[in-house]
Amino acid sequence: MFKPGGGPTARDWQKLTSDTPVRSAVRFPIRMAIRLQTEHGEVDAVTEDVSANGLLFTGRHLPDANSRIEFTMTMPGAIMGHSKDTVIHCTGRIVRHQKRVTDEIAAAVIDEYFLTA
Template identity: 35%
Template sequence: MSEVRTGKRFDVHLPIKISGEGAQTHEGQTDNLSAAGVFLSLDQSLEVGSQVEFDITMPASVIGAEKDVRIHCHGRVVRTEGPKDGATNSGVACVIDKYEFIR
């Protein structure tokens, strides 16, 4: 199966809390990030097609800015992977449909 990428992905490992449908919150970290999506390592898998919301705080040192930048994202789950190599977290790929910078 070939992968379709819409932009360059960056290996960025940031803590994240993601809210799914039903106001359930999951914790984990980003594994990689692009302008169009994010791959997460979460404490629990989410269902493909689920609508999600999450905030990502980009550290100033990573983006070359004076201050950290917080981004609020709305998206949906497009793919999941079970835990690998004895890990307990599941992989969750999300498309970012809409985002806004939070001041």
């Protein structure tokens, strides 16, 4: 509880744990088809949103949590602040995976990315 006329005390702040999601990048609601390269082959998916740190996507038979993935996506120039679209090759890993009635949804963190021509 905050004290009148004073700032918060240390016990007023929620302690971050490894289970506390921290989102520090702006997420863009972009739906685009992507093809994931996984250790078990290629998987088609559709993004729900994309940020500099990761992406949320849906599809059928998506990789499990902790799986390594690789993919290339084309970000619209308007979002990237350029006159032309930007092609980005990414490597990352699945951090969350959930089965739904008709498909699956997964979130991935981007560990590395390279701008390609």
